[in-house]
Amino acid sequence: MSWRRCVFRCERKSTLFGLPKEDTARNLWLRFIYSPVPEQYNTNIRVCSAHFTEDCFLNLGEYKAGCAQRLLLKSGAVPTLPGQSGASDSQLSTSQQALGSERLSTSSRSRDVSCQTDSIETLPAASPKTRSVGTQLSLGTLKGTHARSKGTQSSPPITFPPHKRPCLALDEEEGDTDISESIAEPHDSAVTEESGLLEQTSYNVSKYIVFESCLRELFETCPLCETKCDVQCRRMGSYVSFTQHCPKCSYHRKWESQPVVGSTPVGNLLVSAATYFCGASFIQFEKICKAMQLQIIQYDTFRRHARNYLEPAVIHKWNLDQKNLFSKLQEGGKVAVAGEMRADTSGHSAKYGSYTLMHPDSDTILDMQLVQSDEVGGSFHMEKEGLKRCLDHLEANRLTVEYITTDRHPQIQKFLRERNIVQFYDVWHFEKGLSKKLDRLSQKKGCEILKKWLCSIKNHVYWSATSSTSGPEKVAKWTSLLNHIQNKHIHENPEFPKCAHPEKVSRDPKKWFQPGSMPLYKVEKILNNKRVLKDVEKLSHHHKTSSLEAFHRVILRFAPKNVVFSFIGMLCRLYLAAMHYNENAEREQATTTSGQPMNKVVFSKSKKDECTAKPLKAAPSYDYVADLMKLVFEEVFADPAPFVEELKQIPIPSFLSSQFERPLKEEAVDRHISCFSQGAVESLQTVHMYQGTPAEHWGGRTQVFCPK
Structure with a gap:
């Protein structure tokens, strides 16, 4: 039986009411509907207003006067009338209308605006004011018949599915610490009782900053009798609601600042999503909001949103985009890639290392693998493991690597030789390492002439690499540099017998290296080194890793090196950086x-x-942020279970400190205090060195040993 209609199949337009929450009232309803009551029944059944007497309604007179959209039941009301098929709420019997007119003056006029509320803060009463408030609706507007206020109506709404979101092994939204009551109320939920569907909400409409004083002025006076009203304010992060009650005419209405789905205000989730997807720091954003007294969610709520909805959405979108990219590359056969690693900190003390593979032809990030240092025995081995995981991922998706351009890391060279993958060296890394040696040499006495040739030697590196694809010819052009700096343009090498540029005769011999001089010998030792000549043959003739360096600068915006992230948090921010780079690379x-x-x-x-x-x-552009927003509010938030399962498939290493035994906090504090006190005492005793000090002197320094 459909729960969109009355259980008695009344062919009419009327207000539908669901089964009450209280067991006593529910049993009375079931006895009226079923005789006898079955063991199993549909909990979504509805009973229309035609089966209730006039005294069961809370706002019968207000409904007939046009001040309310739907009828409201009193607490404990039970259906007793058989009803009339084809009747509507406006076609009540004459006795019902008469009784409703008599009860209009004493019954409470109510206007339900579907408020989801938390803690109650009673606002002080204020004298009525006639000044209009431009930020919200006027007093005349309140007298008319209106639907539930949603704040904005410019964008198409989003329909959430009617079923309840599955319960996950994750924390749900419970509100901030300043909330004393539960946000969900039995009769003021965000579920429309007429259809049973979750309230349609919009996340991509305009929002505004509204002062609380401007909102209070809207609820200070009654719109019917203009009497000073009692107002209650309820807050939850960026969400606020007001409950207005008139003591004279019993006018009652509720208003909320944003839609609420389940127990989560949409605005609170929007704050978390926008902060996370844009790569911003919530801590810094929280400081900005506190400085201007702007109400915002707490950090714990932000982390719940990230863990339950945002991070699963990022993982899902990256996997989907990567799958589409792999499908396009599979049509072109073998692919050429460029790879490089980035560590979260400098040196060999890094906790995370991310290896990136880029498709240089399209300047697109193909794959990223995050490695924790304790997985491979130290930071030095993270680059090799990251490259291995990237290549394995490409092979699993039927992508064959034609050749790869990397730096000259010895572990990477050996690993690629074992996998029979052609490797080329990046010219920039080669030039950078060579320039450091030449710069140090130019600082020495007698080698100042090298400073004039540093720029030419750097340009010669790129010319030797990009001029040809043949290894021996690259070496021949490279070794011709030594003849060139001596003003010799005819070479003995048959691969490159003469310089291509016209000969230039200089009258100043100091511009050239003299044959047999010490500076020439030292420069020749650096340039003709066996490893240098071997690496020149493998210099990349077409692709470079400069685009990867640019991508690493983008990562700094999403994952700064001075901020500590969890493994999944770091991985998601790397994926966000890759989405941003792929969208704006060209x-x-x-x-x-x-x-x-x-x-x-x-x-x-x-x-x-x-x-x-x-x-x-x-x-x-930031189209990927809009796609992630749509994914979160239309799919992930409605049913996060499959997205969380996709995230759980990622192997997460344990914390670095998990391999050590964690001492009690009290013991660690006592040890710290004892060590500090002992060190202070021994420092005072070492002032007089020859007066029986117990401190140990060695090498002109005083060493203080603290007890363990």
Whole structure:
């Protein structure tokens, strides 16, 4: 039987009422509906208003006067009338209408605005004011018949499914610490009793900052008799509701600032989602809101939202986007990739290491793997493990790597040789390592002439790498540099017998390296090193990892190195950075109103006297944030179970401290105090070195040993 109609199949438009929560009243309802009461029955059945007497309604007169949208039942009301098929609420019997007119003056006029509330804060009564408040509705508007206020109506609403969200092994929204009551009320829920569906809400409509003083003025006076009213305020994070009651005419209504689904205000979830998806820090955002006294959710609520809805949505969207990208690349056969690792901290003390594979032809992030240091025995081995996981993931999706461009990490070289994958070295990393050695050499006495050639040598690195794909020819062009710095343009190497540029004769011999000199010998030792010559043959002739360096700068916006994240939190922020980069990697150059391309002047950090002009890119887009918002509010929030299961499939390593035995907090505090006190005493005793001090002196220093 459909619960959208009366259980007695009354063909009419009327108000439907569900079974009461109280057991006594529920049993009376069931005895009226079923005779006898069955062991099993549909809990979603509805009974229309035609089966109740006039004294069962709380707002009969107000409903007939047009001040209420639907009838309200009194607590404990029981249906007793058989009803009339085809009748409606407006076609009540004459006796009912007469009785309703007599009860109008004494019954409470009520207007239900579906308020989900928490703790109660009684506001002080104030004298009525006639000044209109532009931020909300006027007093004349309140006298008419209106549906439940939703704040805004500009965007299409979102329909949530009628079924109840499955219970997860996760914490649900319970509100902030300043809430003393439960937000869910039996008769003021966000469920429409006429249809049984969750209230339709919109998340992509405009929002405004409204002062509480402006809201109070809307509820201070009664819209019917203009008498000073009793007002109660209820808060929950960014959510606020007001309950207005007139002591003279018993006018009653409730208003809420935002829709509420289940026990979660939509605005509170929006704050968490916008903060997380944009890569912002909730702690910093909370400081901003506290500075301006803007009500906001607490950090614990933010973490519940992230754990239950936001992080599962990020994982799902990344997997979906990656699957679509792999499908496109499978059509083109083998792929060329570039890879590099990024650590969350500098040096070998990093906790996390993320290895990234990029498709250089489309400048798109293909895959990212996050590795914790204790998984591989230390930070030094994270790069190899990250690359291994990336390559395994590509092979599992039927993608064959043609060649890969990386840095010159020895572990990576050996690993790729064992997997029979062609490897090329990134030119920038090669030039960076070589330039450091040459810069140190140019600082030494007698080698100052090398400073004039540093820029030319750097340019020669890129020219040798990109001019040809043949290894021996690259080496021949590379070794010709030594003849060039001596002003020799004819070479003995048959692969490259002569320089391609025209000969330039200089009258100043100090510009060139002299044959047999010590500076030339030291430069030749660096440039003709066996490892250098071997690496020159494998320099990448086409692709570079400079785009990966740019992507690593994007990661800093989402996962700064001075902030500690959990494993899933770090992984989700890496995925968000990848979504942002993939969406904005191929941005066009910005133009003026007349269509002229725009450029910017950038000064070099290392060369303070030099500047270069670079094209100014257009403003980035954030379509991925809109997609994530839609995913959260239309799918994840309605049924988070499958998304959470997808997240649980990711293997999460244990905490680094889990391998150690955790001492009691009291013992750690006592040890710290005892160590500090003992150190202070021994420091005073070491002032007089030869007066029987117990401190131990060694190497001119005083060592204080604290008891363990």
